Amino acid sequence: xxxxxxxxxxxxxxxxxxxxxxxxxxxxxxxxxxxxxxxxxxxxxxxxxxxxxxxxxxxxxxxxxxxxxxxxxxxxxxxxxxxxxxxxxxxxxxxxxxxxxxxxxxxxxxxxxxxxxxxxxxxxxxxxxxxxxxxxxxxxxxxxxxxxxxxxxxxxxxxxxxxxxxxxxxxxxxxxxxxxxxxxxxxxxxxxxxxxxxxxxxxxxxxxxxxxxxxxxxxxxxxxxxxxxxxxxxxxxxxxxxxxxxxxxxxxxxxxxxxxxxxxxxxxxxxxxxxxxxxxxxxxxxxxxxxxxxxxxxxxxxxxxxxxxxxxxxxxxxxxxxxxxxxxxxxxxxxxxxxxxxxxxxxxxxxxxxxxxxxxxxxxxxxxxx
Numbered sequence: 001x002x003x004x005x006x007x008x009x010x011x012x013x014x015x016x017x018x019x020x021x022x023x024x025x026x027x028x029x030x031x032x033x034x035x036x037x038x039x040x041x042x043x044x045x046x047x048x049x050x051x052x053x054x055x056x057x058x059x060x061x062x063x064x065x066x067x068x069x070x071x072x073x074x075x076x077x078x079x080x081x082x083x084x085x086x087x088x089x090x091x092x093x094x095x096x097x098x099x100x101x102x103x104x105x106x107x108x109x110x111x112x113x114x115x116x117x118x119x120x121x122x123x124x125x126x127x128x129x130x131x132x133x134x135x136x137x138x139x140x141x142x143x144x145x146x147x148x149x150x151x152x153x154x155x156x157x158x159x160x161x162x163x164x165x166x167x168x169x170x171x172x173x174x175x176x177x178x179x180x181x182x183x184x185x186x187x188x189x190x191x192x193x194x195x196x197x198x199x200x201x202x203x204x205x206x207x208x209x210x211x212x213x214x215x216x217x218x219x220x221x222x223x224x225x226x227x228x229x230x231x232x233x234x235x236x237x238x239x240x241x242x243x244x245x246x247x248x249x250x251x252x253x254x255x256x257x258x259x260x261x262x263x264x265x266x267x268x269x270x271x272x273x274x275x276x277x278x279x280x281x282x283x284x285x286x287x288x289x290x291x292x293x294x295x296x297x298x299x300x301x302x303x304x305x306x307x308x309x310x311x312x313x314x315x316x317x318x319x320x321x322x323x324x325x326x327x328x329x330x331x332x333x334x335x336x337x338x339x340x341x342x343x344x345x346x347x348x349x350x351x352x353x354x355x356x357x358x359x360x361x362x363x364x365x366x367x368x369x370x
Contacts, residue, residue, distance in 0.1 A: 050085075054074045122140075322337050
């Protein structure tokens with residue numbers, strides 16, 4: 001028997017005392033992050049917001065096995081928020097759709113959630129009316145023709161079924177109950193409400209596809225209400241991706257249990273707390289990047305150097321060599337070496353130990369180095 005087949009569904013119960021300590025820690029961390037950001041300059045706030053939203057959009061899609069182009073996501077968000085960014089690129093329709101949904105959820109978090117708004121989100125996710133090669137019902141609840149909706153994870157051919165969602169004939173009544181509860185003012189802590197909404201929506205799974213991404217958008221909407229601001233400085237989606245295995249495990253166990261959702265809410269609070277802790281890493285990265293560009297705002301750099309420095313400051317892994325520079329910047333080894341030597345003379349890069357063929361380089365950011 002699945003959770004939605006319980007006689008008193010959806011009358012969830014939980015042990016508030018068992019959640020009290022972790023909820024207090026989450027609320028404390030929440031206030032700490034917002035306090036730090038309120039003291040930061042406008043530019044740092046803007047960059048952190050852009051980084052967080054980009055992370056949220058890309059990782060939410062990655063959970064579903066879809067890798068979006070990070071530059072396209074960042075450019076799409078910046079364009080819609082009116083943030084000026086160097087080197088912005090044109091985004092594909094599917095990227096713009098995910099961004100539109102996420103921004104509507106977080107920037108308009110006070111707005112009422114209704115069927116039309118959810119339909120619009122779903123249509124934005126699937127602008128062609130297809131999920132991959134398959135035609136799906138877009139902008140409406142899934143139909144009986146699609147067959148049973150099974151929630152699975154894993155690679156194609158190795159899928160693991162975690163649970164089966166309610167039949168399509170039950171969806172109108174199920175979603176009416178959900179939307180009424182979602183919009184009503186109650187005494188539930190907003191963070192706890194976000195956890196319940198996440199579980200409830202993913203249980204019903206009302207669409208043919210895109211349910212996971214919409215679930216996480218709804219979670220972000222309620223967390224924005226909990227924060228009391230549209231400014232997002234932590235990513236729940238990125239943390240769920242890091243804890244994906246335990247996420248599917250707790251979902252499966254909860255679906256097959258009773259209406260006491262205390263274990264699920266404990267997991268949700270732990271995941272949220274970890275997401276907030278990771279924000280400190282993001283803040284440090286953004287701060288270092290801003291300091292670097294402020295220091296070198298008048299330094300003459302060619303287009304290849306600018307591109308490589310952005311990569312080194314953002315998401316470069318491993319050691320930098322002339323070979324890597326040449327491959328990423330798409331230039332010859334001689335050109336790569338000239339670019340690097342020029343940056344060494346300007347105090348931006350430094351040599352690390354190694355032979356002539358294995359020389360690696362390190363980026364200097366103020367008094368720090370990466």
